[in-house]
Amino acid sequence: MGNQEESLPHRAQDAGEFIAAMRHLKERSGLTYRQLERRAAERGETLARSTLADVLRGRTLPRPELLAAFVRACGDDHRLEGWLAAREEVAGRAAAEGSATVRRTSPHRSAGRKPALMVAVAATVALLLAGGVGAWQLYAPGGGEPTGKAGASRTAGPPHLLQSSAPSPPSAGSGRLSGWVRIRPVTAPRLCLTDGRVRDRRYTPLVAVQRPCDQVAPQDTLLEPMGGDSYRIQWHHPDYGMGCLKVLSRGPGAGLLEPMDDCAEDSRFHIEPSGPYVNGTYVLRVDGQGCVGIRGSGRSEGTEAVMERCVGKGGQVFTIEPAR
Known part of the structure; x- marks a missing residue:
């Protein structure tokens, strides 16, 4: 404190x-x-x-x-x-x-500095281009390890969790999932489930929405097995820390999925295959609440994920794959 x-x-x-x-x-x-x-x-x-x-x-x-x-x-x-x-x-x-x-600086002095300034800028650009990943690390927000994909292997976990032991990535053909993943709705395969805001602003905190997969970083999604086909869905972010997804049951956010700081408040998701395991497609069901689906099976960026009556098709089917 x-x-x-x-x-x-x-x-x-x-x-x-x-x-x-x-x-x-x-x-x-x-x-x-x-x-x-x-x-x-x-x-x-x-x-x-x-x-x-x-x-x-x-x-x-x-x-x-x-x-x-x-x-x-x-x-x-x-x-x-x-x-x-x-x-x-x-x-x-x-x-x-x-x-x-501004008053102290004469036009002649300003003009005299321009060539030197341009040389300095050109030198800086050249240094950054030559530095590659090193330059990204130098200017990573907050200092320390870089937060982009160039920073570390996904199988080792996101950069801010490199000191912890991370589960191995999931195997698409196995009956058991765990590790760092991407969750993509089959109705919009170029989008991934991540955080965002509901369009009508009825609820202002960040909740689960679908956004372009290349815009998800530096947030990472981790599946933590909780026994059987039950999982905890964790989001990890270098600034916001870890949040565990919970289905909201009341208030203006009812039916939305929000990451909670206290994982004891989370929802347990049954991740069940929507066909043969080799397909890598699943439904995410929560006991007594229904299945996760993209509202209206929408295909547009920013459409929120909501709890719906389970039908096992359309926006309720997701591809779960190792994060690359």
């Missing part, structure tokens, strides 16, 4: 220090990105965890409405006015310093 003094916004002299104060507030709250997003949604506010993660690892001031949603979600409501005032002060100081810099 962070020291409360470190999250006092009025002490910030620039955007970097202000963002650092926001990070300390999040640490002091003890809440994950997913929990903060859910708390904001309960207030009718939007606090996308992907956007918040970008803000907290950057050096750019957040929009006032995002800052307000974040502070309230962290339980720091009583200091909200102070946070907003401090943000405006930092923004004003940066604008004033920028204007002063």
Whole structure:
């Protein structure tokens, strides 16, 4: 837990220090990105965890409405006015310093720097091209290991889990599945089941939707056998951590599938073949709730996954294959 003094916004002299104060507030709250997003949604506010993660690892001031949603979600409501005032002060100081810099810089000086700047940019581009994967690793968000596919073998797990022992990838012809996988609806084979937002915005937290398979990274999907044909479906993300899919049974998100931080809240999915095992196609059934299906067997990007009466065809049939 962070020291409360470190999250006092009025002490910030620039955007970097202000963002650092926001990070300390999040640490002091003890809440994950997913929990903060859910708390904001309960207030009718939007606090996308992907956007918040970008803000907290950057050096750019957040929009006032995002800052307000974040502070309230962290339980720091009583200091909200102070946070907003401090943000405006930092923004004003940066604008004033920028204007002063422009006034101090003559046209002749600016023109004199252009060739040197162009040479520096060209050298940097050449270095990045020569560095290949090394350049990706150097500029990976948050530092440390790269989060793209160039970083590590999928059979070893995603980069942020390399120190853990990962199950072996599934074999399409076997009766038992486990490991890092892609789940693709047969009605839209170029799309994969991953996180996204419902189109009508009736529920703001991230839920299961279908999106292009090449846009799923850096999130990874893990099937964890729980006995028999029962599985836990885990999503792993370097920023958001691990979430286990749960079928929501009430409220505005009823029927949707949401990743939960606490895997004790998850749903157990019976993954049953929809034909011979060698086909690699399955239905995902949850006791007493039905089968997972793409709403209306839709083929378009962003269509959400929902619980439906089991019919075993159309958008309820999925291909499960090793992640490559």
